[in-house]
Amino acid sequence: MRNLNLGRVAAGLLRPYWRLALAAVALGGLGSLATVGILALIDDALKSGSSPMRALGFVLLCPFMIAAQYGSFRANSWIVQNVMADLRKSLVDDILKAPVATIERMQKHRVIVALNHDVEQLTVFVRGLPFLLVSVLTACGCVAYLFSISWRLAGVAALAGVARVLVVRRMLDSAYKIFFVEREARENLQQDFDLLVEGCKELRLNQPRRSGFRERRLRAKIDEVRDLTHDNFVQFTAIEAIESASAFIIIGALLAMQQTLGEPKETLGAFVVAMLFLREPINAIVGYIPMYGHAEASFRQIVKLREDFANTESWSSNGGNAAFSTIALVGVTYAYPGEGEQPPFTLGPIDLELRRGETLFIVGENGSGKTTLVKLLLGLYPPTTGAILVDGAPVGDADRDAYRQRFSAVFFDYCLFDDVAMEAGDADAANDYLTRMELSTKTAIVDGVFSTTALSAGQRKRLALVSAFAEGRPVLVLDEWAAEQDPTFRRAFYSEILPDLKRRGKTLICVSHDDRYFDAADRVIHIKDGKIV
Template identity: 30%
Template structure:
């Protein structure tokens, strides 16, 4: 089982935990033996049995306390390792591959699946304790009556065969549950991210709600189906135990003479076993579901790992940007999305030259390929063919990350971090000056490397993104529609002052814009249409 594979490394580190599981199971089984012994000596001295029973209970409780505390700690260590491992894998994956995976898939694996693994792992520990108890109870029954043990084992074998085929079906259902979970998260994501669009259009909201309800209902249907399969197994197993009990009480006495105390002891032992066996069976659905979750996580890691590029094998924190002296050039660059994404949209082949210290505008209608071109220029997408050169030197797997480090980028769908990462301790006064310069100081403050407020309008958030980019002080800036959603005064400031201030500092500026009134300010201008370069001014 994938769950056991996932936990075995951590379990091997804690032999004491395994020992305590054995101790708790043995102590529990000893109580059965001691209680039966005590029932034989109703009129005799039972003080030793009494003290032994108290000792067994105390040892059981101490072992149980240790198991639950250490087990919880070990399980959480496993969950932490999973999450850190996935994040580390994601950091070095290609952007296009992460986009193909989708946020819903990653969220489902990182939240629901890890939570199921944590919960089922504790169930697994309890099941192991119960199995130790069952094993020692079998040994005890065998010392009293071999025929009773044979009947009991026969019942277990019959139940095991039924259980195997039943839970094979449950495992298949849990695979479908995982798929439906991802669809549910996608529907939930649509409801949250598209809230404004749904709020303004009731028909759209109603249709989206129906889709969301259907996704939630499908998850529920398959979960219930899987649980029903297990309930059937549980009832069948309990029925087998009662049949075994009937066999012990009515059949064995016909085969061989037994004293009443022995039959009572065996019956008590079998009744004692029903609880632990039911616990083991009851834990199987969560263990199966967690095993499927472990497989989901393994598949996610495999997908991310296969999306990792050799260009991303670099040492964190030790990547100095390349030094741009003359120009960036794209030679016959071509890129095509997989057919399942963006309907196989492609850009190129085209050749573009971006001189150092120049202002380069990229213009074109929506869907013309501007954002894709920016991702190629900044090294976030790898071209299917063609070459990127810096000062005439080709960008290769050995220096791709160093090439990326030249850029500071604000995409149209940018993410604004509340905290400034990767800049060390920033001079707060310097940030306050920029906040004032970009007319945003009345909306947010900066302290301890953190903006006090980022839940602002789109235009205001873009100004904060600009401040972050300026603080990064990179050689090249890529601005994708940064001036959109801004008032005319700020637009004028952005095009006529800020861009030229950066140009005077020797910065290379690549700007996507629709503002025709400012096209004349660019040193170069490229126009795209349907992924093709149609003019070069």
């Protein structure tokens, strides 16, 4: 069933380019016919000597074969590059639509390996399909030619070929297992590569950890991938060696059985030449087997990833400035999946109403559920139970993305993009906030892009606020924004920036531990153990 699914995926990837693919196959088939024709001319010349007609046929068929193969390979290259781009775009769309909670639980290295290694392996598989078909057509033409030379010799060779296939099949059973182990090892290695970059400061400070990470994890996993790849290569090299040697073994057996089979030397000679030529397409077919194995391993991972990313939501292109008076959470809960023997954490039930234009502080201890509540308000997490209402109307899967467009946010673990998604006419206001954040001498907005984001941690957090403000959304969410600011700027944030944002009509939701500044809020709610207290 998996094999059928992989074939369907390959066919689906090629479907938009079926005309070009058909042309590539047709050119490849014509090239194969020209090759068989050249082989027949050589055989006739060996039997009957050269002639002007044979020479003319040879002169015409050689450039035709070259042109047909070149056209086939060029068309195939264009198809392959488009298939790779289409597959990556499709995966990117899946990730953009995927539930945020799924992406947060999923480790980054799985996605990176899928986008790079797995896409390339599937592309190599698709790239080889036209070549495989050309090789199969060429092999079929050669086999038909062999039977036309002598059905006795061809029959003996076919029986030997069946025995050869049985031996290769047994070797393939063990070789295929390595593909999946190797794929998993590559994923584990990518995880440690991520840590190598993300943890560079910690590794530099701690020599014992650095040495252990280097020897027991990085080098050990690099060696594991090396050994698995080598074992894989050895297995298939052995298969190719057996395949190559078997042709000569069959030829040797036919030579030994010449008198028994009663075939003249000329016929046997022509048969041997054709069999030697048949080795090339057969070797190409055998060489395609590891491509298929790698593709199947990658295919399984991509299918698993896409299943994990499945989402029933619809994308929206509007709703960013949709007017509202209230946003209410009614009986909302959110349950995290349990891990091991630990009971799952559940937020709620929460009943909360957010009024447009107010400043709401959400406070509580670490792990109490503040960030989870914020993600529910933002529509990033769908409620496990309960409902989110906008002016009394429930938010469902069909309009959750439109609902989210009312919000801008600077998360505690924010991501700072260098482009600024400004609403039309907001450039002056964005530059004003760049100055207010004391960043106008550090960076500038040039053609909608920050000239640099290489700033200190606190300055980057300010820049993230400028970017969020420039989006022009009615609701601004700030998750512990002031935590990385110096005392002077922290005081300015609560006493000047928040009041200014409120005057500009923003509805503000702030997660904060700064109890000295709670008076900056219109309302403060306390979260404890997943509930409002």
